[in-house]
Structure formats: structure tokens, C-alpha cells
Amino acid sequence: MTQISDTAREYARAHGEQFRQELHEMLRIPSLSADPAHAGDVRRMAEWLADHFESLGLDKVAVMETAGHPVVYGEWTGAGPDKPTVLVYGHYDVVPALMEDGWHTDPFEPVEKDGKIYARGATDDKGQLFIHVKALESYLKTAGHAPVNVKMLIEGEEEVSSPNLVPFLKEHLELLRADVCVISDSSMRSIDEPAILHSLRGMTYAEIDVEGPTDDLHSGLWGGAAHNPAVALVQILAQLYNPDNTIAIPGFYDDVVPLTPEEREMIAKTDLTEAQYKQSTGVPAVWGDANYNIRERISARPTLDINGMWSGWSGPGPKTIIPAKAGCKISSRLVGNQDAHKIFDLLKSYIESITPPTVKVDVRLLTTGKAALFPFDIPEMQAAARAYEKGWGVKPIFTRGGGSIPVVAEIADLMDIPVVMMGYGLDDDGLHSPNERFSIEMFHRGIETAIVYLEELAAG
Amino acid sequence: MTQISDTAREYARAHGEQFRQELHEMLRIPSLSADPAHAGDVRRMAEWLADHFESLGLDKVAVMETAGHPVVYGEWTGAGPDKPTVLVYGHYDVVPALMEDGWHTDPFEPVEKDGKIYARGATDDKGQLFIHVKALESYLKTAGHAPVNVKMLIEGEEEVSSPNLVPFLKEHLELLRADVCVISDSSMRSIDEPAILHSLRGMTYAEIDVEGPTDDLHSGLWGGAAHNPAVALVQILAQLYNPDNTIAIPGFYDDVVPLTPEEREMIAKTDLTEAQYKQSTGVPAVWGDANYNIRERISARPTLDINGMWSGWSGPGPKTIIPAKAGCKISSRLVGNQDAHKIFDLLKSYIESITPPTVKVDVRLLTTGKAALFPFDIPEMQAAARAYEKGWGVKPIFTRGGGSIPVVAEIADLMDIPVVMMGYGLDDDGLHSPNERFSIEMFHRGIETAIVYLEELAAG
Numbered sequence: 001m002t003q004i005s006d007t008a009r010e011y012a013r014a015h016g017e018q019f020r021q022e023l024h025e026m027l028r029i030p031s032l033s034a035d036p037a038h039a040g041d042v043r044r045m046a047e048w049l050a051d052h053f054e055s056l057g058l059d060k061v062a063v064m065e066t067a068g069h070p071v072v073y074g075e076w077t078g079a080g081p082d083k084p085t086v087l088v089y090g091h092y093d094v095v096p097a098l099m100e101d102g103w104h105t106d107p108f109e110p111v112e113k114d115g116k117i118y119a120r121g122a123t124d125d126k127g128q129l130f131i132h133v134k135a136l137e138s139y140l141k142t143a144g145h146a147p148v149n150v151k152m153l154i155e156g157e158e159e160v161s162s163p164n165l166v167p168f169l170k171e172h173l174e175l176l177r178a179d180v181c182v183i184s185d186s187s188m189r190s191i192d193e194p195a196i197l198h199s200l201r202g203m204t205y206a207e208i209d210v211e212g213p214t215d216d217l218h219s220g221l222w223g224g225a226a227h228n229p230a231v232a233l234v235q236i237l238a239q240l241y242n243p244d245n246t247i248a249i250p251g252f253y254d255d256v257v258p259l260t261p262e263e264r265e266m267i268a269k270t271d272l273t274e275a276q277y278k279q280s281t282g283v284p285a286v287w288g289d290a291n292y293n294i295r296e297r298i299s300a301r302p303t304l305d306i307n308g309m310w311s312g313w314s315g316p317g318p319k320t321i322i323p324a325k326a327g328c329k330i331s332s333r334l335v336g337n338q339d340a341h342k343i344f345d346l347l348k349s350y351i352e353s354i355t356p357p358t359v360k361v362d363v364r365l366l367t368t369g370k371a372a373l374f375p376f377d378i379p380e381m382q383a384a385a386r387a388y389e390k391g392w393g394v395k396p397i398f399t400r401g402g403g404s405i406p407v408v409a410e411i412a413d414l415m416d417i418p419v420v421m422m423g424y425g426l427d428d429d430g431l432h433s434p435n436e437r438f439s440i441e442m443f444h445r446g447i448e449t450a451i452v453y454l455e456e457l458a459a460g
Numbered sequence: 461m462t463q464i465s466d467t468a469r470e471y472a473r474a475h476g477e478q479f480r481q482e483l484h485e486m487l488r489i490p491s492l493s494a495d496p497a498h499a500g501d502v503r504r505m506a507e508w509l510a511d512h513f514e515s516l517g518l519d520k521v522a523v524m525e526t527a528g529h530p531v532v533y534g535e536w537t538g539a540g541p542d543k544p545t546v547l548v549y550g551h552y553d554v555v556p557a558l559m560e561d562g563w564h565t566d567p568f569e570p571v572e573k574d575g576k577i578y579a580r581g582a583t584d585d586k587g588q589l590f591i592h593v594k595a596l597e598s599y600l601k602t603a604g605h606a607p608v609n610v611k612m613l614i615e616g617e618e619e620v621s622s623p624n625l626v627p628f629l630k631e632h633l634e635l636l637r638a639d640v641c642v643i644s645d646s647s648m649r650s651i652d653e654p655a656i657l658h659s660l661r662g663m664t665y666a667e668i669d670v671e672g673p674t675d676d677l678h679s680g681l682w683g684g685a686a687h688n689p690a691v692a693l694v695q696i697l698a699q700l701y702n703p704d705n706t707i708a709i710p711g712f713y714d715d716v717v718p719l720t721p722e723e724r725e726m727i728a729k730t731d732l733t734e735a736q737y738k739q740s741t742g743v744p745a746v747w748g749d750a751n752y753n754i755r756e757r758i759s760a761r762p763t764l765d766i767n768g769m770w771s772g773w774s775g776p777g778p779k780t781i782i783p784a785k786a787g788c789k790i791s792s793r794l795v796g797n798q799d800a801h802k803i804f805d806l807l808k809s810y811i812e813s814i815t816p817p818t819v820k821v822d823v824r825l826l827t828t829g830k831a832a833l834f835p836f837d838i839p840e841m842q843a844a845a846r847a848y849e850k851g852w853g854v855k856p857i858f859t860r861g862g863g864s865i866p867v868v869a870e871i872a873d874l875m876d877i878p879v880v881m882m883g884y885g886l887d888d889d890g891l892h893s894p895n896e897r898f899s900i901e902m903f904h905r906g907i908e909t910a911i912v913y914l915e916e917l918a919a920g
Contacts, residue, residue, distance in 0.1 A: 034777035095779055102675060102784075160777050187681065201680055205778040214742025215562060215893040219765045220661055220863025221647065223793055224757035225737055227747035230766035230788070231701065238698035241691065277685055282674025287687035287818040297684035305679045305782050306690035308772035313789060317494035317620050318665040318826045319555055320791060320864075321892050322765050324562075328690070329773060331780060333683050358747040366778045403680025404780075432781050433675040 004147070005455045008138035009391075012447045019134050019447070020117070020440065022052070026092070026126045027110040027119035033069055033093035033160045042069045042156050045092045049154055050074070056137050058152065060175070066164035069093065069156030073175070076136060077149040084457050085149035087178035089411065089419075090129025090185065091158030094121035095432050102434035115440050122438035124431035128184040128424050129154055131443065135450035147458035151178055155407070158185075161203070161367035162407045169414050180380040180457065181411050184446065186401050186423025187431075189270065191442060194388045194449075196381060197421035199400035200408055201299070202334035202371030204343045205307075208351065209327045209362045210236070216312065217322040226322050227358035230311040233326040236361070239354050240304060240330075240347075245288050247304045247332075249350045252343065257336030259300055270399055271295040280428045299402040303333040329366070333404060340368030369406025374418050383456035384420045390456075391449030422446075422453070464607070465915045468598035469851075472907045479594050479907070480577070480900065482512070486552070486586045487570040487579040493529055493553035493620045502529045502616050505552045509614055510534070516597050518612065520635070526624035529553065529616030533635070536596060537609040544917050545609040547638035549871065549879075550589025550645065551618030554581035555892050562894035575900050582898035584891035588644035588884050589614055591903065595910035607918035611638055615867070618645075621663070621827035622867045629874050640840040640917065641871050644906065646861050646883025647891075649730065651902060654848045654909075656841060657881035659860035660868055661759070662794035662831030664803045665767075668811065669787045669822045670696070676772065677782040686782050687818035690771035693786040696821070699814050700764060700790075700807075705748050707764045707792075709810045712803065717796030719760055730859055731755040740888045759862040763793040789826070793864060800828030829866025834878050843916035844880045850916075851909030882906075882913070 012019070031045035032038040046063045053061040053074030061074040072092065077085070097107035097120035105111045110119035117127065132152070139146040153176060155165055169176065188195040212229040213222070242248045259267070272294045274286045288297040297303075307330065312323030332343055348363040355361040374381070376398040388396040401421065408419045424446035430436045472479070491505035492498040506523045513521040513534030521534040532552065537545070557567035557580035565571045570579035577587065592612070599606040613636060615625055629636065648655040672689040673682070702708045719727070732754045734746045748757040757763075767790065772783030792803055808823040815821040834841070836858040848856040861881065868879045884906035890896045 034779070035775070096773075096775065203680075203780070205780070212743050215890060215895070217741055218863065218892040219763070219767065219791065220663075220793055220861070221887060221891070222737075222741055222758055223763040223765050223862065224759075224761055225746050225748045225754045226741055226743050227745075228765050230769045231697070234694040234697040234766070234769075235701065237691070237694040241695065281677055281682055281686055283672050283686050283818065284820055285687075285816075285818045286685050287816075288685045294685045298682055299684075301684055303679065303683040305683050305688050306694070306771065306786075307679065307779055307781055308774045308783065309690045309694075309786065310770055310774040311766065312768035313556075314768045314770040314787075315495070315556065318789065318791065319494065319767055319892070320663070320665070321767055323768065326766075326769065327774075329778065331679065331778065333680055356745075356747075358743065358745045360744055401680070402683060403678065427681060430675060431681070432678040432779070435675070 003455065004139065004143040005451050007142040008451045009448050011142045012134060012138040012451060016444050020443070023117070023127055023130050024110045026130065027121055028108055030108045031093050031156065032096050033157050035096060042093060046070045046072050046156055049092055053152065057140060066168050068164045071156065071168055072154040073152065075151040076140065076146060078145050079147065079149045083148050084180065085151060085178040086454065086457060087151045087153060087176060087181040088132040089181055089183045089407065090132070090154045091125045091156065092129070092154050093156045093159050095159045104435055112440065116437040117440060118435055118437045120436055122436050123425040123429040124436065125158065125185045127438040127443055131184055131424060131446040131450050134447045135454065138447065138451055147455045150454070151176060158405070158407065161369055165407050166410050169410065173415070176415065178415065178417060180417055181419045183405065183408065183419060183421050184424050185405055186403065186421050187425030187427050187429060188423060189427050191439065192394055194392050194394055194396040195399045195423065196376065196384050196396050197401040197423060198374045198376045198381070198398050200372045201402055201404050202338065202340050203331055203367065203369040203404040203406065204334060204340045204347070205331040205366040206344060206347060207327065207329050207364045207366055209325060211325045211360045213322060213324050216324050219320045219322050223322060227356065228322050229359055230323055230326040232356070232359040233311065233328065236351055236354055237306065237328065244290065249346050251346050255337040255339065256302060259296065267295050267300060267400065268293060270397060299400040300335060302335050302338060304330065306330050333402065334371050336371065338371065340370065344368065369404045370409035372409035372412060372419065378418055379460055380418050380420050380457070384422055384453055386456045387449050387453035391452035392445050422449070463915065464599065464603040465911050467602040468911045469908045471602045472594060472598040472911060476904050480903070483577070483587055483590050484570045486590065487581055488568055490568045491553050491616065492556055493617050495556060502553060506530045506532050506616055509552055513612065517600055526628050528624045531616070531628055532614040533612065535611040536600065536606060538605050539607065539609045543608050544640065545611060545638040546914065546917060547611045547613060547636060547641045548592040549641055549643045549867065550592070550614045551585045551616065552589070552614050553616045553619050555619045564895055572900065576897040577900060578895055578897045580896050582896050583885040583889040584896065585618065585645045587898040587903055591644055591884060591906040591910050594907045595914065598907065598911055607915045611636060618865070618867065621829055625867050626870050629870065633875070636875065638875065638877060640877055641879045643865065643868065643879060643881050644884050645865055646863065646881050647885030647887050647889060648883060649887050651899065652854055654852050654854055654856040655859045655883065656836065656844050656856050657861040657883060658836045658841070658858050659833045660831060661862055661864050662798065662800050663791055663827065663829040663864040663866065664794060664800045664807070665791040665826040666804060666807060667787065667789050667824045667826055669785060671785045671820045673782060673784050676784050679780045679782050683782060687816065688782050689819055690783055690786040692819040693771065693788065696811055696814055697766065697788065704750065709806050711806050715797040715799065716762060719756065727755050727760060727860065728753060730857060759860040760795060762795050762798060764790065766790050793862065794831050796831065798831065800830065804828065829864045830869035832869040832872060832879065838878055839920055840878050840880050844882055844913055846916045847909050847913035851912035852905050
């Protein structure tokens with residue numbers, strides 16, 4: 001007996017080229033949520049998506065306002081109240097991309113080459129969110145209906161930590177009501193190792209400013225008696241790390257839930273070799289806390305990274321100044337029971353305690369995100385596992401993710417539903433980096449898997 | 461009996477307004493020697509000066525080529541071979557200036573306000589070099605001759621450490637032959653305390669790059685096992701300083717000639733109070749090596765300052781990357797017998813020795829400058845002291861300068877003549893900083909003092 005998912009999958013295969021051309025249209029819109037100069041492009045992206053939802057026959061399609069960038073919504077609820085409802089979450093915004101960062105082609109003019117689509121947002125998250133849109137389309141254009149109800153919630157502020165999504169969820173809880181949330185905004189190690197994420201790291205992101213003299217000083221006339229703010233900043237930052245590469249902020253690890261031997265055994269199966277990590281990143285040697293394997297360090301353990309740093313003169317040639325100030329962006333990936341606000345307070349207190357009176361310091365919170373953790377023996381997770389086996393052809397593994405999708409914990413908490421993270425990226429897709437790319441095969445396999453998932457969800 | 465210097469001083473007083481208007485013309489030309497984009501402006505500045513020399517009737521006026529920016533030359537040798545010849549050295553180039561650095565008015569549109577001329581280059585060194593041009597003019601336009609022979613050597617690369625001046629000096633040694641060199645490119649503490657510098661600090665200026673991953677990495681997907689290059693850089697830089705604020709590079713102080721008790725006693729007379737240093741710089745508290753007073757720290761002791769630092773994302777909002785690289789500009793002011801190249805070698809070796817294998821480091825030399833030291837009981841220095849007493853009205857002090865004019869030691873060594881540094885700036889003129897300014901009264905008093913100096917030199 002032919003199932004409606006078979007026909008939908010045939011449709012998806014027949015329309016692959018068209019789907020990709022539509023994705024290219026999305027990728028051409030530079031929807032940078034962090035940059036006020038691109039606010040118009042962000043809105044244009046939202047409107048493009050809403051128009052697209054309309055063209056597929058979704059109901060209640062709307063560009064819904066928030067205090068920041070809008071949310072795009074659309075639903076198909078023709079399966080009726082006795083069938084499960086799945087909420088698809090994705091984000092249409094992207095991080096900045098500049099040619100001078102090392103892009104080989106225009107980040108906002110997608111290029112297909114060697115089986116990849118190169119563009120900012122290709123994998124994070126335009127390409128991945130579009131998989132669910134095309135899966136639903138494949139049902140609606142063939143059977144005329146889908147096995148379950150589907151609600152699409154695509155936001156425009158994920159890359160700035162979704163400051164307005166929680167208020168939006170609270171305000172529209174009834175509209176969004178669902179039995180499970182599915183998100184494709186993560187990656188697997190290789191195409192043969194599809195992964196379902198059951199855990200994500202949270203985040204505390206801060207900015208630090210150190211101020212010394214009122215203006216830049218001539219280093220010859222004044223140097224020797226002024227605490228150089230760049231020197232003060234490096235002295236402060238260096239004290240955030242222990243010699244064993246752990247984090248020196250007092251209390252930082254207090255709330256981390258220790259990994260159990262069973263978890264560590266499971267994680268060990270997906271560990272990376274040093275060679276693999278070096279190959280994927282280009283680092284000269286692997287670094288970190290030697291008490292944990294590489295996979296644990298990058299997914300199950302907290303981190304502290306300097307994301308940006310600036311002071312004084314960075315143009316050509318010498319400029320002999322003592323800079324008036326120095327600053328940095330610094331962020332921590334959090335796990336287990338670490339609370340993002342508490343971690344910020346610890347960071348701020350520690351920095352203030354080690355800053356000498358020769359400079360002034362200001363530590364400001366930019367954003368936070370909750371960590372998330374779900375059991376993987378529930379039906380919604382197991383349906384996803386079966387979907388991969390059928391749609392992908394490979395049994396998936398359950399893993400912890402090192403990244404942060406702050407909204408995952410928020411959705412789970414507010415709506416009291418599990419969140420199934422079926423990521424279709426590859427670990428080396430270069431997201432947030434120059435030459436971000438998305439595998440064309442992943443895109444097409446993803447659509448087929450998403451088609452099967454809706455059927456498996458209905459089966460329970 | 462009226463001396464010709466009296467008539468010349470009267471001329472200078474009568475033409476003060478015109479002299480300043482001419483200086484404004486110079487200040488309007490953005491002759492930034494470090495920035496290739498301003499090469500045309502640098503040349504325009506040189507041509508303006510040469511035209512001005514021609515208009516005053518100087519001989520052998522020329523814009524003389526070097527491997528970099530040109531030197532402007534002109535001379536008046538009508539005093540004859542039995543009179544001394546003074547070589548005036550100055551520089552017509554300036555350091556960068558951007559409105560966003562905190563300028564209240566356009567740095568290249570001079571504004572006279574509260575007795576100051578505000579513009580990039582006002583004090584360093586266009587305003588100061590022009591003093592000698594106007595002093596010579598004041599003789600030539602009145603008596604028709606000057607008491608001594610004067611040669612003007614105005615270069616365009618002082619702010620990039622004069623890379624082509626030594627070859628130029630060597631090539632044109634005969635043309636430039638003189639008995640003394642006078643330079644006005646330094647400052648005094650207050651208008652009532654004119655200072656003659658007999659010592660300058662040297663310089664070693666380097667750039668450091670730290671590289672980690674090939675591209676910026678997503679801090680969630682990869683963070684925990686990659687040594688963040690910004691973290692590595694701050695860890696390296698923090699190790700350059702000891703807890704007592706001295707410099708931790710092994711061997712750094714080895715060649716420093718200790719200050720004698722007599723020198724320290726002389727320097728103590730010109731020391732700054734903590735309040736004065738804070739007032740002039742705006743720092744919250746004075747910093748440095750507690751074994752030395754403030755004046756010693758900023759003029760007679762070596763330093764190590766970070767002049768600029770950069771890594772990753774510095775735009776608005778968060779960007780969750782591990783930067784691919786981090787870098788800084790770092791420079792040392794040198795004293796006594798410290799050799800600039802040896803200090804660079806020590807810095808490079810030490811940094812390489814403390815850099816872990818998890819990142820790559822590159823330490824490059826940008827520029828160097830020799831330190832200089834002259835006795836102050838020689839006739840050329842004593843003539844300068846008398847010139848201040850007559851032309852300025854105040855007996856000057858002899859001091860050490862904290863800044864570097866690398867060419868001072870080069871001129872002294874190559875030409876075997878003393879260099880007399882009669883600076884007309886004020887310590888808080890803000891040179892190399894936003895809102896650089898030059899006191900109008902200093903400009904006019906400087907011209908009169910320069911007029912008297914030529915006469916006192918002739919007297920021997």
C-alpha cells in the first residue's frame with residue numbers, strides 16, 4: 001500500500017531544483033538582525049516568507065509584530081483535533097558577513113559548488129527551516145492534507161538571542177498550542193551519522209570596557225606612569241583562566257550537574273579524534289580541560305571565550321599612543337543547572353574585584369540563554385529516530401549540542417512540550433564564519449525525513 | 461645700540477597675525493605619513509613649504525626625493541664661512557586624526573579658541589618648525605641678513621620613525637654640514653618653565669599576531685577545545701609585566717644606565733605631583749614602578765605599552781565566534797644604552813618561548829629609534845639658555861624628554877654635532893590625541909626666542 005508520505009517524497013524529489021531556487025531567493029536577503037542598518041532587509045525577509053506561506057495555502061499567515069523584528073506565522077490544522085500538532089520553530093535572521101572576513105564569494109549571492117550552497121544563512125537557519133516548509137508543501141500539493149497539524153513559527157531575532165520571543169510566546173500561547181516542537185538548527189558530524197539533539201548549552205554574553213586617560217595619550221610624554229587600559233584589560237582577562245584551561249571565576253562550576261559514567265560512555269561513542277578536530281577547525285593543536293574528551297568539552301562542559309577585543313590603533317603603521325580605553329566581548333556557554341544571570345553576576349563581581357584603582361571597568365550583560373536537556377525515550381523523540389531510519393536511510397544517534405538555541409528551553413518551559421532537534425547541518429558548515437555552506441544532499445534528505453516524521457508522529 | 465635682533469623681533473610682533481594665517485594654511489593639509497591614501501597630501505605639504513621658502517628668498521630650495529616621502533630643504537648662508545651654521549630640523553608630517561576619536565572640531569580645519577590653535581599638527585610639529593622659519597624671515601625682511609648661516613631640513617616621515625632620513629643624511633652630508641642642530645619638537649610643563657631637552661627616549665615598535673583556527677569558529681559548536689587566539693594573546697601579553705609594574709622580558713633592563721644621585725636630584729626639581737599627572741591625563745590613579753618618581757618614570761625609565769589591539773567582532777550586539785586571530789601593536793620607550801634591535805630580539809624570543817603549541821604567533825618589528833643624551837655645559841646649549849632668558853623672559857631648565865625623535869641621535873652621530881632641543885609645546889597640548897592644540901603665546905614667544913638664539917650662537 002502506498003502511503004501518502006511516499007507520494008509526498010516523490011513530489012519533493014521532482015521539485016528539488018525549484019526548492020533550491022526558492023532557497024536562493026531567501027539567501028539573497030541580508031536579514032542581519034544585529035545591525036540596525038539592515039532592519040529593512042529583516043522585514044523584507046519576513047514578508048517574503050509570509051508571501052510564501054500564503055502561496056502554499058497556509059492559514060492565519062501573518063507577519064506578527066514584536067518589540068524588535070517580527071515573527072512570521074502560518075498553520076495548517078486540517079488533520080483535526082484528534083491528531084497531534086507539531087510546532088515548527090526556525091529563524092530567518094542571520095549573523096553579519098563581510099567579504100573582507102575571507103568570503104570567496106558574495107555572502108548574499110548564493111553559489112552552488114561541489115554539492116554545497118554557499119551563502120550566509122545557508123545552514124543557519126534558512127536552509128534548515130525551509131526543509132519543514134517544503135515537507136508540508138509536499139503533502140499539501142499531493143494528498144492535499146498532512147498526517148498531523150503543523151504550525152510554523154519563524155522568528156527574526158535568534159542571532160541576537162531572541163529578546164522578544166518569550167513575550168511573544170506568552171501572548172500567543174493559545175494560537176501556538178502544540179504537542180511537540182521540532183527545530184532544525186543544528187548539525188551532525190557526517191552525512192552518515194544523523195543526530196537528534198537532546199541537550200543544548202546556554203549562554204551569558206557580556207561586554208567589558210576598561211577606561212584610563214581621558215583621551216589617547218602620547219606614549220613618550222606620558223608613558224611609564226599611566227596604566228595602559230589595553231594592558232589592564234589583558235591582565236584582567238588573563239586572570240579568568242587557570243593554567244589547566246579551566247575557568248578561574250570563583251563559583252563558576254558550582255551548579256554544573258556532573259556527567260554520569262553512563263552519559264560519558266554514550267558521548268564517548270561520538271567523540272572526535274584530535275586529528276578530526278584539527279581538520280575541521282584548522283587549529284594547530286587541540287586545547288582545553290584534559291579531564292574531558294573533545295566531544296564533552298565542546299558540548300557537555302561550559303566555556304568562556306573572548307568573541308571580540310579592541311583598543312587604540314589598528315590601522316597601518318605605528319601610532320605611539322596609550323589608548324584611552326580598551327574593550328572586549330566575552331561569552332560563556334553554559335550547561336546543566338548553570339543560571340545565565342548568576343554566571344554574569346559572578347563574572348562581573350570577579351572582574352570588579354581584580355581591577356586595580358588605576359583604571360575604571362564596566363561589565364555589561366548583552367544577552368543570556370537557558371541551557372536545555374530532554375529525555376530521549378519519549379514517543380516524540382522515538383518517532384524522529386524512525387523518521388531518520390526511513391527518510392534518511394540511517395539510524396540516528398542522540399547527542400548533546402554545544403551551541404545555544406536559547407528559545408528551546410523557553411518553549412519547553414512555557415508550553416510544557418518536548419523539543420525535538422533534528423539538525424540537518426554538518427559540523428563543518430562554517431556557520432557564523434566566512435563561506436558558510438549547506439549540503440545540497442542534506443537539504444533533500446532532510447525534506448524526505450521531515451515528510452516521514454510527520455507520518456511517524458501521527459502513528460505515535 | 462639697537463641690535464638687529466631687536467628689529468627682527470619688532471617685525472615678528474608686527475606680523476604675528478599673518479604668521480598664524482600662514483600656519484593655518486599648513487595645518488589644513490592632512491599630511492598623514494602613515495596612511496598611503498594621504499601620500500598626495502604629504503607631497504602637497506612638502507611643495508607648500510618649498511614654495512614658502514622660495515618666497516622668503518632662501519637658496520637651494522628643493523623638494524628632495526627619498527625612498528618614501530620627500531624632504532624639504534632651503535638655506536641662507538649669507539653670514540659667511542666664519543660664522544656658525546645652524547641646521548634646523550623639523551617634520552611636516554602628522555599622525556592620523558579622526559572626528560570619531562573625540563575631536564570637537566575638524567582636525568584639519570584650524571580653530572583659534574581660548575588662546576590656542578586647535579588642529580592635528582598644531583604643536584607636533586608644524587607650529588613648532590614654523591617658529592624657525594619665521595625667525596629667519598624676521599631677520600631677512602629687516603636687516604636683510606641673519607647673524608648665522610641657517611639650513612632648513614624639514615622631513616615628512618618623522619611620525620613613521622624616519623625610515624629614509626639616515627640614507628638622506630648620508631647622501632647629502634656636505635650640503636647639510638653645520639655646527640649645531642636645533643629642533644623644536646618637544647614640550648615644557650608650563651609657559652613659565654621653558655625647557656631645553658638634553659635626552660630623549662628611543663623606541664622599539666612591534667606588531668604581534670596570534671592565529672588559531674583557519675576561520676572564525678562558532679563558539680557553541682567548537683568552543684571548549686580550541687585555544688581562542690584572543691585568550692592566547694591576553695595570556696601572552698599579561699606575562700610581559702611583573703606585579704610591580706616592571707617589564708618581565710628577561711634581559712630587558714640589562715643595558716639601562718642607572719640614574720646617578722645627582723641626576724635624580726636634578727630631575728626631582730621638575731617632578732610632577734600625582735594630582736598634576738592625573739589632571740593632565742585624566743587617569744583615575746597614577747601607575748608604574750614605585751622605585752621611581754613620576755618624572756623619572758615618564759622620561760628616564762623604559763616603558764612597554766600596548767598601542768592597539770584587535771580581534772573578532774567589535775560591532776554592535778553579540779557575535780558568538782571564536783576569532784580566527786588576534787593581534788596587537790606594542791612598543792617600548794628605551795633609555796640609556798638600550799639597543800632597539802636587541803630589545804626587539806628579547807621581546808620576540810620571550811613571546812615565542814611562552815606561546816603554547818595551541819596557537820601560532822608572529823612577532824614583527826615595525827620601527828626602531830635610538831635614544832639620545834647630550835651634555836648641557838657646551839656653548840650651543842648655553843646659548844640656548846641665554847636666548848630663553850632674553851627672548852622668553854625666563855631662565856630655562858635642562859630636562860630629559862620621554863618621547864622619541866629617532867633622528868636626534870642619528871644626526872648627532874652622523875654629523876658629529878650637538879642637537880639642541882628647544883621645544884615650544886606644552887605637556888598637555890594633546891599631541892597624537894584628539895584636539896591637539898598649540899598655545900598662540902608660545903608660538904610668538906618661540907619666534908622671538910629663536911631670533912635671539914641665532915644672535916647668541918654667533919656670539920659663541
